Amino acid sequence: MVNGDVVGSGVPNVVDTKMQESVVDDASQALSVIGASPGATALPRVLGDSPIAVLLVDRSHGQVTYANTAALELAGDVGLPVAVDAWTAAAGVTDVDGNPLTETSAPLSRVAAGQPVAGEPVRIRGTDGVADTDRGTADSRGPVVWATGFPLGEGAHDEQLSLLVFLPVEQPTGADDPEAVLQSLRERAVLATDICFTISDPRQEGNPLVWVNPSFTKVTGYSLEDSIGRNCKFLQGPATDPAAVQQMVDDLSAGRSTAVTLLNYRPDGTAFWNHVSISPVYDGAGELVSFVGVQSDVTSRVLADAERDAAHESERTARRHAEEARARMALMAEATTELVGSLDTAELQHRLARLCVPRLADWVSIWQVDDDGLITSATSLHRDGDVVRPLLDAMEAAYLGRPFPRAAPVREAFLTGQPVLREDLDDRALEPYARGLTDGEVLTQLGVGSLLALPLPSQRGTWGAMTLVREAAHGFSVEDLDVAQDLCRRAGQALDNARIYSREASVAETLQHALLPELPDLPRITAAARYTAASAAAAVGGDFYDLLPMPGGATGIVIGDVAGHDITAATAMGQLRGLIRSACWDTDEPAPDIVLARVDRLLKVLSLPVIATAALLRATPPADGGDAWVVECANAGHPPVLLRTPDGSVDLFCDDHDLLLGTGMADLLPPRSSTVHKVPVGSQLLLYTDGLIEQPGAEGPGRDIDAGLAALRQRWASLPVSADPRTVCDAVHDLVVLASDDLAVLTLQLD
Incomplete structure (x- = not known):
């Protein structure tokens, strides 16, 4: 035990160490006899916590003369001295089954008779007659405690004293059979003689030890002669926690019981973990007369706790590392x-x-x-x-x-x-x-x-x-x-x-600008165009448009879509656009179907790997005083052109489809055809590629061309009749919610 100068306990008139050693030896022998008796090979396990009650019994008068605060409270603060059996009755001490103890069988009575009590389970109900639930039991008979007692001296002085201590034990559960309950206690027991008891005298200078039991010597390695007369701080060592020592000093200075676990040292320098419980003991006048200490070597428990804590820490560390690894994987x-x-x-x-x-x-x-x-x-x-x-x-x-x-x-x-x-x-x-x-x-x-x-x-x-x-x-x-x-x-x-x-x-943007023309300024025509590439790798694609003068004062209007969404498609588009421009000037008045047929033959002859849709319109302005344009149209598999007349109505235009360009099968099918329409002055034409109308709808990601075309017509019809081609281009382009395909839009107003 490690204490400051105030720590310890003392009993008056017990100073003859030789006599005490003799008495303790006798007590130890008596305990050994009891411990060797049949059925007592495993006494109940004492937990080593603070004592429930500490009593000093004057054997010559059969009275409790000194007690700690807890002992006094258990008996209803009875005045000391008090007869042993009276204290037993007042504290509600019974056997394990809750039956009253007879005077001859009660541990206190045996201790008062000078007999050592190595350990016996009893119950204590206290003055309220009900269980002390704070001590871990809901049993109305009171908690089970362990009673042990020793004679401290005999015949040498006026007072013949014995020490009686009640210690808490693990509570038996789940058994109705008294023998089973007792056996349950024994299975969780250690010998009471493994508990160290000390008494120090605070009335002497330095609060020295005046008595220790044999277990103290066995556990600490210090003999009776080495211990008596010294404050037990001699057990301190270099690794003893000063905070634990100070806690004991503070508690006992204030008259409180204390209990700590701290590192102590034996004479050979070996360390052990010591659980120390110290209780102040008072006489009938309330004067502090001694400190009773109960000590247990809990090294195994502390080490087991340390191993368990280390295992828990390892588990927490492993879990933390696993969580960090998961977080890193999630981040990556x-x-x-x-x-x-x-x-x-x-x-x-x-x-x-x-x-x-x-x-x-x-x-x-x-x-x-x-x-x-x-x-x-x-x-x-x-x-x-x-x-x-x-x-x-x-x-x-x-x-x-x-x-x-x-x-x-x-x-x-x-x-x-x-x-x-x-x-x-x-x-x-x-x-x-x-x-x-x-x-x-x-x-x-x-x-x-x-x-x-x-x-x-x-x-x-x-x-x-x-x-x-x-x-x-x-x-x-x-x-x-x-x-x-x-x-x-x-x-x-x-x-x-x-x-x-x-x-x-x-680079692609430069190429695209080179391939797509700047719209020319043509008489009586206002035009606007917009192009958007779908490729994530380059801002080019195969969609194209063109506006060019044609022989006879007509204007050629072209919209087309080459298969592909990359620079290769853009290159093919440039070739196709060049062929269409060239074919438009082969004759003085080339019809759109003738132009597309010639282009198709050239693609085959030149072995150009081009597959494309296209719509070609040839618009001739009205003669002086006329009110309508003549528009011829040929369609090579392209979405229909839309027409909006000055009254605001929107209709399909150029919706007769022939074979795509570049298939190589034109000779196997009927010749291409053109349609001719008269278009009122002030009308607008809207040419576009399929990227504008192949958009996911409200029902899901599916692309419905008919629904897209209907949405386009509705959007254009909703615009004011006065909307110019640029406004129309921007408005219809807003229909695009997913640019999964190239997109070209060309809008013209024929005045």
């Missing part, structure tokens, strides 16, 4: 989805930033670097959002258009292709590459305690670099580094693809 899965979902460089940088904050960093900056080593763009995101946006803008402005500072970790990462970690950062550490941002406290307000710079690799080298920042001085783990590297590899590839796409798209 999300990254894959996010980074392949766009070919726009700026959008990809924003997506990468959102993936990093706050899961990998408090804030992030993504830097794009050109071939000259200059920073061309920066994307930053902070966990605090728009609140710190001005700070991020100021930080980016300090670096944009310039190379990385020579001392910057991000420059090292960019040049070496390896991650660079910096920790324990402050203004002094940041100054060489902060570009004055520490003076204005920009970086301080953003929070820079640790920094992880990583390259963004690409097929051609390094696209740029990324800086992850945490406010904590040591904000990045090894796992964070692994995840960040994997993320940067994926992001670098996606950004490189986006850059390649951007360059190809620029």
Whole structure:
């Protein structure tokens, strides 16, 4: 036991250590005899918690002369001294079955007679006559406790004293048979003689021990001579918890019972865990006369608890690692989805930033670097959002258009292709590459305690670099580094693809503008056109339109759709458009069906791999004073042209379909045909490709051309009659909800 000077217990007139040693030896022998008796090989397991009650019995008078507070409360605060049997009755002490104890059989009576009681289960109901539910039982007979007692001295002094202690035990459950209950107690028992008892005298200087039982020597290794007369703090050692010691000192100084588990040491230096319970004992006048200590070696229990805690901690660690692994996998899965979902460089940088904050960093900056080593763009995101946006803008402005500072970790990462970690950062550490941002406290307000710079690799080298920042001085783990590297590899590839796409798209856009004509300014015709490519790889496709003068003062109007959605289709479209233009001038007055037939033959003769739909109109303006245009139309498998007359009605026009161009089967079928219509002056024509009308409807993703055509007619009819061709183009283009196909629209007004 380890205590301060106030810890211990003492009994008056018990100072003759030689006599005490003799008495204790006698008691030990008596206990050994009892312990060896039949049926007592396994006495009930004492839990080692604070004693329920501590009594000192004057054997010469058969009275309880001293008791701790709990013992007094159990008996209804009876005045001391009190007869042993009177205290037994007042405290409600019964046998295990709840039957009253006879005077001769009661443990207190035997102790008062000078007999040692190694241990006996009894029940204590207390003064209220009901169970003490706080002690872990709902039995109306009261909780089972363990009674043990020892004679402390005999014949040497006026007082012949015995110590009687009631200790808590595990409560028996589920058995009606008294023998089964007792056996249940025994199965959970240890010998009472394994419990150490001590008594110290607080009235003597230093509160020395005045008595210890043999188990104290057995457990601690200190003999009776080594112990008596000393405060039991001699059990302290280098690893004894001072807080536990102070708790005992504080409790006992305040007159309270105390119970702690702490590390004690034997004379040979070996350590053991000691559960110590100490109770103050008072006389009838309320004067503190002794401290009774109950000690148990609980090393095995403490070690078992430590092993269990270690196992639990290992389980928690394993679970945490598993959760972190799942989180990393989820992040990588999300990254894959996010980074392949766009070919726009700026959008990809924003997506990468959102993936990093706050899961990998408090804030992030993504830097794009050109071939000259200059920073061309920066994307930053902070966990605090728009609140710190001005700070991020100021930080980016300090670096944009310039190379990385020579001392910057991000420059090292960019040049070496390896991650660079910096920790324990402050203004002094940041100054060489902060570009004055520490003076204005920009970086301080953003929070820079640790920094992880990583390259963004690409097929051609390094696209740029990324800086992850945490406010904590040591904000990045090894796992964070692994995840960040994997993320940067994926992001670098996606950004490189986006850059390649951007360059190809620029080339494709130039090609598309070259292939699609600028609409000419023709007499009495107002025209507008719009083109949208569906390809995610290049902004070109096979849809086309054309407006050209024809012999005889007529105007050729063309809409077509070459199979395919890429540069190959666009090239084929350019060839087809050139053939149509050429065929339109083969004769003085070429009819649309003749032109398409010639084009079809040329595709076959030239072995051009082109399959296309097309509609060709030849519009001749009215003679002076006339009120109608003559429009001839031939259709090679193309969606019908729409006509809107000045009264606002919208009708199908040029809806007679012939074979597609480029099939090679024209010779096997009847000749192509043309239709002729008179169109009132002021009418409008709408030519389009199937991408406009093949749109998912409200019923689902299916594409119904008839429904799309009806929606197109309805949209055009809903526009004012005065709507010009540009307005019409924009309005009908709004019907597109999914650009899964190339789209061309050409609108003309015939005045």
